[in-house]
Amino acid sequence: MDDWKQRLRTYADAAEAFLAEQFTDDLPQKRLFEAMRYSLLAGGKRIRPVLTVEFCRVCGGDWRQAVPFGCALEMIHTYSLIHDDLPCMDNDDYRRGKLTCHKVYGEAMAVLAGDALLTAAFETAAGAGAPAEMTVAVLRMLSACAGELGMVGGQVLDLEGERLEPDAAYIHRLQELKTGALLKAACQMGVLAAGGSQEQLRAAADYARAIGLAFQTQDDILDVEGDFEKLGKRVGMDEKKNTFVRLYGLARCHEIVREQTDAAIAALSPFADRAFLTELANYLAGRES
Amino acid sequence: MDDWKQRLRTYADAAEAFLAEQFTDDLPQKRLFEAMRYSLLAGGKRIRPVLTVEFCRVCGGDWRQAVPFGCALEMIHTYSLIHDDLPCMDNDDYRRGKLTCHKVYGEAMAVLAGDALLTAAFETAAGAGAPAEMTVAVLRMLSACAGELGMVGGQVLDLEGERLEPDAAYIHRLQELKTGALLKAACQMGVLAAGGSQEQLRAAADYARAIGLAFQTQDDILDVEGDFEKLGKRVGMDEKKNTFVRLYGLARCHEIVREQTDAAIAALSPFADRAFLTELANYLAGRES
DSSP states (O other), X not given: OOHHHXXXXXXXXXXXXXXXXXXXXXXXXXXXXXXXXXXXXXXXXXXXXXXXXXXXXXXXXXXXXXXXXXXXXXXHHHHHHHHHTSTTTTOOSEEXXXXXXXXXXXXXXXXXXXXXXXXXXXXXXXXXXXXXXXXXXXXXXXXXXXXXXXXXXXXXXXXXXXXXXXXXXXXXXXXXXXIIHHHHHHHHHHHHHTTOOHHHHHHHHHHHHHHHHHHHHHHHHHHHHOOHHHHSSOOOOTTOSSOHHHHHOHHHHHHHHHHHHHHHHXXXXXXXXXXXXXXXXXXXXXXOO | OOHHHHHHHHHHHHXXXXXXXXXXXXXXXXXXXXXXXXXXXXXXXXXXXXXXXXXXXXXXXXXXXXXXXXXXXXXXXXXHHHHHTSTTTXXXXXXXXXXXXXXXXXXXXXXXXXXXXXXXXXXXXXXXXXXXXXXXXXXXXXHHHHSTTTHHHHHHHHHHHTTSOOOHHHHHHHHXXXXXXXXXXXXXXXXXXXXXXXXXXXXXXXXXXXXXXXXXXXXXXXXXXXXXXXXXXOOOOTTOSSOHHHHHOHHHHHHHHHHHXXXXXXXXXXXXXXXXXXXXXXXXXXXXX
């Protein structure tokens, strides 16, 4: 196996192990824990924790100390998927090839499982044992990226955009918030966890912005070209308005994925050891699920 | 006006003013901000911020510095009401005499407004400008009280209890988590904000536990005896299983309110200046809404 794939596996396994230890108490509300774990351990790619720990490492930190921060982001990502899949939102029955949380546990429990995962993200980051100043900086970033000026703000633009005829600026803003904000925080929290420089924070943001745009564009492409078997969810949802494919067409979207992947790699110049993040950007651009 | 009522007004006004400044940006997602403010500024009693700032004051702190912490709790309280009122949960159309958030803004927006308020609570506490060690202690308490071992855990017990024949231990546990956890955090965060002692933290927890039990019992009494005009919400929901009235009957419930109020007042002995918290406990026991 390639070196970088070995590292990817190591990071993803560390995140998986950390997450697998959560919410296991034998308490009367254990059905809530089950619902949280059902979605949290449904086999995501763990891209956000991987980014956090690698940015920590390339900034000279001990990557293991960044695992809880990355996993906090993964909890936020998971809660957003649970709520997004609800009947009053996207009304999806499948996610990663499994029934969605509300299909298994009911809507009320799915709402609460999402709420609890969001809350647990902050508890996890606050309780990671990092120095207090660093913890506060991480928590400020975590809350800012996830909230009304970040991910949730983007979900609202998505919701409202379905009624409108959104222009390019609107859709770029939507993507920047809905998927970009968490990726940016994933990269920057790694820099914070290593006590990195302002220059490194900026470079992490640039890398995140570019892979975020490539990632979302690839998502939109797969929504048209992908297949259910590989994706584990519905495809051909091309009636959706807020997509890059609708805005630019498929051919141009493939170019955007390539351009933004190159831009992401170029943003890595302040880091001496950039092989992994380079390979990761290329891998994300070529993924089929 | 009594001294203590003047102080209650001062605290509630300070919380109201702080909350009124939030989520006012003119951005494309401003309908989200509207939905958040609609529920956040719907005229609650602001009991949680009042408790936080007063416990800060009686422990020798500057109460104004505790306002953001108290308001963070109020955001969590508000989000929990928005999600609780959803059709898949309690399906309530009215709250405090106004249409519920989802009746005005739709279900999807109400889910997101709740998510954003929960997230904003952590952002508010993390960004309050308190010393880093204190901020981390507050955030750990805030996330613990709100999550799967606190408030959300209690909501799940409530949900599951509707299917069961819950016993006294179950209903007490439910109340302790669903409404007690946030009240305990409200009192203890005030102590933390003043750098108070372990003894003061314990006394704050004892006071909170007792007023919480009195408060919930009074709530259950009002659900049977109250009227829509004063409560601003449906009454006579006595088919609900998880209530103290169902468990103990009305007469015993009135006694419990009195006993627990006395217990709350007794818990205040470590504090020299306990007039306000004494009056507040009595006021909560006698409230009609």
